[in-house]
Amino acid sequence: MHSSQSYSISNFLNKIVGKQYCTNSFISFESPAVQKYLSNLTHEYKTLQDDVYEDSKKMRLQEIQPVINLLEERNTLQDNLKTLKELINSDDTKDENFRSTVEAEQQTYLDRIKYLENTLFTVLIPPESEDECRGVMMEVSAGVGGQEAMLFARELFDMYCNYIAYKQWHMEIAQQDLSELGGLRHASILISGDESYHYLKYEAGVHRVQRVPTTEKSGRVHTSTVSVAVLAQPEEIDIVLHDKDLKVETKRASGAGGQHVNKTESAVRITHIPTGISVESQVDRSQIKNREIAMRTLKARIYHRQLEDQISKTQATRKNRLVGSSMRSEKIRTYNFNQDRITDHRLGNNFYNMENFLIGNEILDKLIHQLHDKRSKERLMQLLESVQS
Structure with a gap:
């Protein structure tokens, strides 16, 4: 730790x-x-x-x-x-x-x-102790809303990929499960770079989208959700995994990819027996590379499990959890396409110009800085209150 x-x-x-x-x-x-x-x-x-x-x-x-x-x-x-x-x-x-x-x-x-x-x-x-981490695992998962949630999950995923490039960090896709319509069921990204966790941690939570889906004939606005998790990725010295505690399975990769996908067992699934945590990687043609990615992902999830256990002992409030249950009411941000408005509920502020926001450059960076500003003020107040008590 x-x-x-x-x-x-x-x-x-x-x-x-x-x-x-x-x-x-x-x-x-x-x-x-x-x-x-x-x-x-x-x-x-x-x-x-x-x-x-x-x-x-x-x-x-x-x-x-x-x-x-x-x-x-x-x-x-x-x-x-x-x-x-x-x-x-x-x-x-x-x-x-x-x-x-x-x-x-x-x-x-x-x-x-x-x-x-x-x-x-x-x-x-x-x-904050995790801010010094240079590595991050970010997960984007479709929540409530079916195909529309998957389509918006893909848009958020692309936004974060652009933001990572904007901040000049290094990115590696660990897992990507696409839907038939080009949406995203779930994706994991491994990110490394100075202050990457420091910035991206504010994106963790449930993102709500309100818009008329392209498949909606009556013009009715649908509400869907996407969950984003941001986990500090530990260094090699932080998490030690013993071979006897690991169950490693290989299988043929699924999804688009031509004949190679169907003929080679390049996909890797690793289960950590003591915790029951399982991860899978099939993004690369090489089984060795997929195993490496799966191990890094597994370490990040075990590290996050340990961190959550620590937090639960000292701060039992529900707001400190990184990811909710993906229900519509548990939201940190709402994207209203009809009104071209992005509302961050932690700030109580509105941002406009959806197209530019989803590019993932300056506007997103400005919002994240405001969230950091708010968090800093809250922590300073807590520090001063502890002196007075």
Whole structure:
């Protein structure tokens, strides 16, 4: 398992400099909760400076150091700002050019202080342990709605493939089950790249589509659902699978593919006996390659099972589950084609221009950033509330 303690504040600061995902106008830097938390952190820093013989204390000191540096710079700017205000209010500043110069410098200090405060808020939020994962397994599955759900599942699948290319990550299709009309019953994608889980985790949930299917003669709007699961893909060291715990089966691949599909046993199915989890891969002509893909998929699902067990022990609320039961009421986003509107129910915001949204480029990226922003604010509030309690 990944540990959040191994992901230091200094590393996190390096990642967010210049990005400023989180806008923190929702809470004042001068609020008692913020000041109390920073005061406790400063006290801890001074205490550690007096006793850094243990490696764990040295590591903690290194984690706190970036926050202290930001605080010290802010305090210095505050002192400089106070001096400038005294100059402006003194009798010796009647020269308009001098006064204009001082006011311009004052604004520069104010802008820098605001930047430092936003950066501090962002750095204070502890990184979620899975965000450091560079590998992701994404699953797209048709839910309620029959063929229409499968057709929209294919559109979402294509959107995510485009988004992966847009973010310049590497993608490998692990499983793809197409319907007779070109829709998608189920597909799995293995993705690798910096911050891939950090971004894609917000897409997990039930997506609802409302539109008139091409096969509908009366013009009636249908409602269908598609489930999306996003699982952190573990490194080799995280999940160890023993041969005695695996049941490996081979068979002929099914579906389109010509004579080769029917004549060679290239499809691989692996069952993990202790957990009962089974995976299958038949996307490649090579049995060896399909076995490799199936093993990576199996590890991701076992890792996810372990993660869910952890979460259920500490957070039993249903909203923390990655995937619902695919019923119409359990939705994170609605795609209304008649009104050309995409509604993300977590944000309460509407996005328009369905065609551009489903391309999977800038508009989707903007929505994901807003979701990250909201999540960061919620976690910061939880952090401050824990200080007050």
